[in-house]
Amino acid sequence: MSITDLFPPVSPAPDAECCECGTRTSAPVVVRHLVTGSSHGVTLYACPLCAPTLTPGPHPGEVVRKR
Template sequence: MTREGLTELPPPAGNAICCDCGRPTYAPVPVRHIERGSGPGHTVYACPRCAPDVAPGPLPGEVSP
């Protein structure tokens, strides 16, 4: 868990799509952050049901540049 994970605002309810089952989730669990070469990266979310089965990746602040 990172400080950003505790302090950043969660996505609006219903706007997060589970990366495993593809359904909208009202309780998104961040599982990894994908950096981009140009522009900000984005966080990938899973629903609480799928989160234990998704291989976690680095979240913001967990990988040094």
């Protein structure tokens, strides 16, 4: 047994910038997913205070890609 087995690395808390007020939050809320020219797209996040004031858009699982 190694030290890594006893103390596995812990990933940091999620951290994102609010698309409305620009503050960094450790509790991001997915607001919408924008499809771009690349295959990945961009996910926009909001802080818990701004999220209720924004209209949610499609989320990554709801986006239909044209073929």
